[in-house]
Amino acid sequence: MKYLDEFSDPVLAARILDDIASRVTKPWSIMEICGGQTHTIIRHGIDQLLPGNVTLIHGPGCPVCVTPLEIIDRALIIAARPEVIFCTFGDMARVPGSRTDLLQVKAAGGDVRLVYSPLDAVRLAQQHPDRQVVFFAIGFETTAPANAMTVRLARQLGLSNFSLLVSHVLVPPAMTAILESPSCRVQGFLAAGHVCTVMGTKQYEPLVHRYRVPIVVTGFEPLDVLEGIRRTLFQLEDGRFELENAYPRAVTSEGNAVAQTVINEVFKVCDRQWRGIGLIPQSGWRLSAAYADFDAEERFDVRGVVAQESANCRSGDVLQGAITPPECPAFGQECTPRRPLGAPMVSSEGACAAYYQFRRIDIAAPTRRGSAPVS
Amino acid sequence: MTAPAFDPSSWSCPLPLRDISTIVMGHGGGGRLSGELIEHLFVPAFAGVDSILAQLGDGAVLDVGGVRLALSTDSFVVRPRFFPGGNIGELAVNGTVNDVAMTGAIPLFLSAAFVLEEGMAIDELGVIAQSMGEAARVAGVQIVTGDTKVVDSGHGDGAYITTAGVGLMRPGIDLGPHRVTPGDVVIVSGPIGLHGIAVLSVREGFEFGVEVRSDTAALNGLVAAMLDGGADVHMLRDPTRGGLAATLNEIAMASGTGVRIVERDVPVPDAVASACSMLGLDPLQVANEGRVVAFVGRGDAQRVLEVLRGHPLGGEAAIIGEVVAEHPGVVVARTGIGGTRVIDLPMSEQLPRIC
Numbered sequence: 001m002k003y004l005d006e007f008s009d010p011v012l013a014a015r016i017l018d019d020i021a022s023r024v025t026k027p028w029s030i031m032e033i034c035g036g037q038t039h040t041i042i043r044h045g046i047d048q049l050l051p052g053n054v055t056l057i058h059g060p061g062c063p064v065c066v067t068p069l070e071i072i073d074r075a076l077i078i079a080a081r082p083e084v085i086f087c088t089f090g091d092m093a094r095v096p097g098s099r100t101d102l103l104q105v106k107a108a109g110g111d112v113r114l115v116y117s118p119l120d121a122v123r124l125a126q127q128h129p130d131r132q133v134v135f136f137a138i139g140f141e142t143t144a145p146a147n148a149m150t151v152r153l154a155r156q157l158g159l160s161n162f163s164l165l166v167s168h169v170l171v172p173p174a175m176t177a178i179l180e181s182p183s184c185r186v187q188g189f190l191a192a193g194h195v196c197t198v199m200g201t202k203q204y205e206p207l208v209h210r211y212r213v214p215i216v217v218t219g220f221e222p223l224d225v226l227e228g229i230r231r232t233l234f235q236l237e238d239g240r241f242e243l244e245n246a247y248p249r250a251v252t253s254e255g256n257a258v259a260q261t262v263i264n265e266v267f268k269v270c271d272r273q274w275r276g277i278g279l280i281p282q283s284g285w286r287l288s289a290a291y292a293d294f295d296a297e298e299r300f301d302v303r304g305v306v307a308q309e310s311a312n313c314r315s316g317d318v319l320q321g322a323i324t325p326p327e328c329p330a331f332g333q334e335c336t337p338r339r340p341l342g343a344p345m346v347s348s349e350g351a352c353a354a355y356y357q358f359r360r361i362d363i364a365a366p367t368r369r370g371s372a373p374v375s
Numbered sequence: 376m377t378a379p380a381f382d383p384s385s386w387s388c389p390l391p392l393r394d395i396s397t398i399v400m401g402h403g404g405g406g407r408l409s410g411e412l413i414e415h416l417f418v419p420a421f422a423g424v425d426s427i428l429a430q431l432g433d434g435a436v437l438d439v440g441g442v443r444l445a446l447s448t449d450s451f452v453v454r455p456r457f458f459p460g461g462n463i464g465e466l467a468v469n470g471t472v473n474d475v476a477m478t479g480a481i482p483l484f485l486s487a488a489f490v491l492e493e494g495m496a497i498d499e500l501g502v503i504a505q506s507m508g509e510a511a512r513v514a515g516v517q518i519v520t521g522d523t524k525v526v527d528s529g530h531g532d533g534a535y536i537t538t539a540g541v542g543l544m545r546p547g548i549d550l551g552p553h554r555v556t557p558g559d560v561v562i563v564s565g566p567i568g569l570h571g572i573a574v575l576s577v578r579e580g581f582e583f584g585v586e587v588r589s590d591t592a593a594l595n596g597l598v599a600a601m602l603d604g605g606a607d608v609h610m611l612r613d614p615t616r617g618g619l620a621a622t623l624n625e626i627a628m629a630s631g632t633g634v635r636i637v638e639r640d641v642p643v644p645d646a647v648a649s650a651c652s653m654l655g656l657d658p659l660q661v662a663n664e665g666r667v668v669a670f671v672g673r674g675d676a677q678r679v680l681e682v683l684r685g686h687p688l689g690g691e692a693a694i695i696g697e698v699v700a701e702h703p704g705v706v707v708a709r710t711g712i713g714g715t716r717v718i719d720l721p722m723s724e725q726l727p728r729i730c
Contacts, residue, residue, distance in 0.1 A: 045713075
């Protein structure tokens with residue numbers, strides 16, 4: 001099928017894998033930034049097809065995983081209010097706060113709606129003028145333009161019963177935080193293609209030079225990811241550190257200027273907590289002063305709500321690639337996908353959840369490249 | 376020995392349900408949460424671990440005075456009630472006919488119970504009843520008893536339908552997870568994911584360029600074609616809620632075997648693949664209402680495949696995998712580019728991903 005089959009062609013995949021196998025001489029650790037890329041890697045078993053000395057570290061680019069506990073607690077408080085219709089993307093609904101999650105708030109009578117677009121929430125606000133409609137605006141730079149457009153639309157429509165609980169996060173500050181960490185093992189990055197579609201590639205140039213690290217802008221289909229890995233490994237083997245765009249069909253150097261304009265109008269950069277990592281300066285967006293009256297945290301007075309993450313959870317170290325999930329003492333004990341302590345156990349593409357699932361059966365060894373069973 | 380008296384005040388919610396104190400939608404999703412509810416709450420309350428119920432089949436096979444009967448029941452709460460390719464009435468008939476048929480029995484009689492909400496249009500109920508009658512005629516079963524209740528406006532969602540079905544077991548036929556053994560071949564009778572995507576498309580107002588129609592159909596004819604020819608069929612299951620992923624996992628766990636599938640061999644229609652890709656869903660977890668998964672002795676696999684393909688409902692049947700002795704209870708897929716992944720039992724209903 002067009003745009004799906006071409007990018008998962010097994011013959012081309014084998015060719016890229018051969019290319020990689022013939023060039024790799026040393027052990028390398030590469031971090032894929034985006035949760036969507038992690039999903040592709042796990043979903044297609046890409047990590048098992050690479051040479052044994054290439055390690056993929058799953059980065060902090062899953063917006064569900066990194067949304068801080070206290071924001072989720074604030075969401076739960078708002079969602080439980082009788083006058084509120086709380087709108088969220090589906091996978092956020094299952095993420096546990098300190099005590100419960102949105103699905104359980106819904107079961108207890110809260111009006112929680114799973115929506116597919118922030119515009120659905122605007123429509124609900126128009127349909128229910130007597131209710132307060134709140135949209136949970138999470139995500140990286142990718143989801144920000146649509147959320148910004150939504151607030152602008154709500155203002156144009158004069159909707160006083162619509163607000164946003166904003167927890168936007170930004171990729172470059174997170175990469176900086178990882179590279180600054182003394183325990184950093186990351187030697188090259190697959191940058192998140194869709195973030196770059198919006199923001200362009202140029203904001204990664206300074207990182208490449210300051211930290212002398214290869215960054216390859218990478219897409220999300222299996223061949224995209226393999227090509228990103230190939231280019232990163234080649235740079236590492238050659239001793240180069242460059243910014244490469246392996247996703248040119250979607251990404252330009254400048255990005256989407258219209259989207260950036262709307263973002264700059266509606267949002268302003270702020271410090272942001274990341275679940276499992278902690279505070280990263282200047283790593284998020286909140287509503288700008290001009291749109292402050294759409295801020296759900298102010299409207300429902302929840303900014304004072306704080307939460308403490310479990311001390312036993314070492315997800316910060318996992319997200320930075322310092323330890324593998326099974327090295328965390330809570331892994332598989334008090335922390336499981338059913339009752340996750342930390343972010344990477346939450347989402348199905350989180351690093352801990354992926355390990356937990358795969359650990360049930362030792363399929364990694366026999367399916368390494370070269371000894372894969374023929375079915 | 377008499378059973379100890381039940382003391383409701385001392386009853387406490389059994390683990391591992393304790394961490395969710397209320398019913399959530401996932402308890403009806405056909406995944407891990409549904410399974411826990413049945414295993415830890417219903418089975419201990421209704422029967423013991425050695426009971427017929429504890430076998431956890433879609434239908435129960437009963438010995439009634441030397442005659443083997445199959446009994447199954449199912450409730451239908453689909454929203455919207457009309458969707459491309461069918462409606463709640465057809466679904467209520469076909470779903471129960473299929474559950475009975477999967478035991479290896481010939482479905483004969485159905486009951487139909489309605490919970491109707493005050494204010495529902497009688498015209499609409501008429502259309503639903505007509506479709507149920509037509510579906511029963513097509514399946515060759517009779518609806519022989521029923522019930523109607525009405526609840527106050529706001530206390531229901533238009534119409535809920537519960538059907539139960541009775542069937543007569545074919546002599547000498549014994550299907551179930553106890554018959555699944557390493558070497559068996561896994562066959563699916565046609566393209567997957569159509570029902571779930573059809574319902575989603577109208578419920579959420581998505582347009583995927585082409586209309587995706589539900590596959591709802593009575594499968595007793597297809598089952599008869601397989602079994603009456605004497606093929607070495609070990610187990611049948613219709614992969615409804617939770618999709619192929621849930622069905623294969625349940626069978627792997629119940630039989631203590633491993634299941635290996637080849638993802639490229641699973642027939643996924645283009646429209647389903649692109650809808651799933653857009654929404655972050657896994658086609659293997661999307662519901663079907665007119666498909667059967669057959670576990671067949673290796674020697675008869677080709678023959679069963681041909682029988683299926685010769686039937687109007689099985690034209691696109693495909694061999695998708697095999698049963699292995701390794702990794703008991705776990706389903707593993709070979710991915711399109713040659714990797715492997717574990718196909719997990721869905722936790723609850725699928726939630727669209729943000730990225």
